[in-house]
Amino acid sequence: METKQRRPTGRPRGFDADEALERALLVFWEQGYEGASLANLTAAMGISTTSMYATFGNKEQLFRKALERYTEGPSAYVARALDEPTALGVAAALVAGTIRTTTRPSHPRGCLGVQGALATSDAGRGVRDLLVAWRDNGYCLIQERFQRAVDDGDLPPGTDPALLARYVTTLTAGIAVQAAGGVGRDELQEMADAALRGWPVS
Template identity: 65%
Template sequence: METHRKAPIGRPRGFDTDEALESAVRVFWEQGYEGAGLTDLTTAMGITRTSLYAAFGNKEELFRRALERYTEGPAAYAARALREPTARQVAAAFLNGSVRATTRPGCPTGCLGVQGALAVGEPGRGALIAWRNRGTLSLRDRFRRAVEEGDLPADTDPGSLARYVMTVANGIAVQAAGGATRDELRHVADLVLRSWPPA
């Protein structure tokens, strides 16, 4: 049963799928979904159109894969933030992480999940909206737990608080895409955290 283990029949790939996907992330991150042409993508990935379609299906599926990759890579701060011990630390890690991720030197400014969501047409828009809502719901669940643990005032609405934090993070992404510096955005995050919890 292990015969097809390490000897896939036929000619092997001439490129590394992961590396190619990483390059695709950069292109989508910089130019958005519609802004990224097949030529841009194949050039950056170092493969031909044919290879791209054989390996990833089509542009939309490639974008979905790139979004997953982005979530596990540059946007991994979000999942990490949820594991902080207190609600305040969750918010701090989330906002500071978003500042760092959207202003990382040598990387495109802004957030792939925000740029993309607005630029994409009907096809992939649903995936982006679902992506962001998933993040908001994760935050809400975490804050709900914090209320139960007495970590937040009992009358706190976890949903509103989660949406508030996510809204600021989205705004940070827009600001970063518009040229705001890391220091400027750090001040923004500080202002949010200075009055936590927002009574």
């Protein structure tokens, strides 16, 4: 007796999970976590809600995956900046990377990590806390790098690496907010250059 072969279940042929996640990232980046509805997300991703849940999980899980992609993609300049040979080089690279990423014509303006969930309802608290931790992690990495710069004599002995790291992260967050408001790349760079002129030198 001939038996019928059952078709494997799962996402339909032609479904590109990476491309769908990239599109979801852009929606979250442009609209924020709570502003991005499931209808907007699935329409941009080109899949059904059922397929979204099956592949990525719920909306918060999708956002977490999108943030990972953002960290490894548009925000990857942070890791590269920390490898600069001097503390001033680190700060300048962080600022330049922020300006470049937040004003790119082909992407939403601003920063997903800064503006994605500054204010949320109780339902979005998990994402708000996630982004707080994401920003704190970046701050800690910069602080550790500046501490090494003090230890190596690249920064003056009296420099407070925690305060200096907070200065730089506040500067880059401000750049992201200004970029989201339409301030141009040249003006942002002029402002950043002025902010770094008082950099402590050993």
